[in-house]
Amino acid sequence: MNKHLDPMRFDGEAVDPNGDHMGYADDVERMNVDIVAINDLCGAEQLAPLLRYSTNLGHAPYRVQADGDGLRIGHQQVTLTSERDARQLPWGDLGIDVVVEATGAFKTSDTLSAHLDAGAKYMLLTRPHGDADDSKIYTAVLGVNAFNVPAAGFSLYSNASCTTNCSAPLIKILNDAYGVSGGILRTVHAYTNDQKLVDSVHDDARRGYAAGENIVPTTTGARKAIGQVLPDLDADITGMAWRVPVATGSAVDMVLTLKDDPSTDELRETLRAGMKGLDGIVQYTAEPVVSSWIVGNPASSVVDEGYTQRLGKNQVQVVAWYDNEWGYANRVVDIIATQLSGVGIEPLLRQEMSRYPAGSRPYLGVAGVSAGSGAGDRRGA
8 A cells, every 4th residue: 555645744744645445544644633524526435445445465553534524533523625726725724844745746846835835834845756856855765865855945746756765775785885987777566556456548659558467668767766866876877667466566677887896795794794774774584575565664764684695806796675566655754754743764773663762653644645546646656
């Protein structure tokens, strides 16, 4: 289930998601967040089941029910709006701090700023933004460049993609240790709601074929986003995606050229050592993992020791698994916590969200929750 947030309030916050819905509520419950509002063209009777049950993760551990024109999620009463024009959303009246934009409909600073015009203080986009040269949007990835997000002085943020969150922390560890001079990234990725259930017309002809019956080669937004979060990386990282017939659970396979030449044992030890301080973001396993094992894991990246190795002089392979829905949704929540709660990233990595100090409780509003098990338009995956 895609766990991008809904409009929240950290003392006022809002999110605009479109995808797996139960995840949003799960994450904000973990973080002790108040969901304030959801903006979606669907009604409460349609949204409630999507928040209550996920095909991938099962039943939510709290009650979700339609309540008049709104929703009741756990003990929280949630306002429901159906506004196509983001500038008309009641974020100011509701005291929203952060809008999580996960519909896929808005990708540039010009369109995303509509949420700010509506009264939100911050906007967090749950995909890579549409213009790599857009200097008004700050791309933040935990474990890479998001340790001091508030100091960036931005109002518009992107949390990049699930694939970027999996791969970029590992590239940073290896670049810091050995220097990375180039490489190729391939993600073997679960299908998303940008694909079709049966053969149909699509702007990308390959993605028009039935997602549950085909392995579909396509692009990945991680290629550009890695450059945004690692601007000092002196390397050209190319990439592509293989969309495969699984509902969630993906893997990144990277072949990197390094400036140094570590052995397999040195490579693995460097990754294990580099993960210290990144608890909950990067994990490491020697288990014989398959994709179903990773479903429900909140980490951004789980390094697979068996396929992490030296290939030849200055060339290494790194394979890492990730739940492209649940893991990413957890990072969205974490970015919001570090941005507005005042707790900061290091305590976040040492404790559960439920242990946040009093006064840091955020309010969440959601816009665009309906339709599909992929979080909005996931072409940037």
